[in-house]
Amino acid sequence: MQYRQVYLIANPRHNDRHWLREAFGYLRGLKATGRIFDEHNPAWRFDISGPAAEELSDFLRRGAGQESLRRDDLNTRFLRELDQDLSTHAKKTYALLQTPEFVEEFILDQTFEPAVKEFDLPATSVIDPTCGSGSAPTAPR
Structure with missing residues (x-):
């Protein structure tokens, strides 16, 4: 969050739309996330409004501990x-x-x-060893 504040203070005419593009541009330059944020990413093809970007930015800043999007009863x-x-x-x-x-x-x-x-492991969860989407079967194991 502090990087966003520093960016917006340094660029007073910018809003969250500019900040998100800056952040996504940074991620595009990293080896681990470069292909996720390359030119196929909708962030580069579609402009969103400042207020919509602010809502997205607020959503992304919630982070772990504030609200989890995980729902065991949701089949995705x-x-x-x-x-x-x-x-x-x-x-x-x-x-x-x-x-x-x-x-x-x-x-x-x-x-x-x-x-x-x-191994008598009644409540066990695992990481997908094939490095897929990380999603699990709908029935809890």
């Missing part, structure tokens, strides 16, 4: 499937391809479930 699989079907270019370039649910279930049934039983 349709969003992942929609995302992969929106752009053929993005699908091919960034390997956006949803693993079918029956494959997810099979892998979990053959690997994760036996490990939970063997």
Whole structure:
């Protein structure tokens, strides 16, 4: 948050729209986030108003501990499937391809479930070892 304040003080005619573009430009220059914020990102194709950017900036600043967007009862699989079907270019370039649910279930049934039983881990969560979207099957494990 302090970087935003410093930026807005140093640029009194700018607003959150300018600040977000500056921040996204910085992220575009980093190796870890460069491809996320390259020219395909909507931030470069669509201008938003200052008030809309301020709302987005406020949303992004909430951060962990203030409000979590995680909901255990929310099935977001349709969003992942929609995302992969929106752009053929993005699908091919960034390997956006949803693993079918029956494959997810099979892998979990053959690997994760036996490990939970063997090591007596009744409440366990894991990070996706394939480094996918990070989403998990809808049923809690």
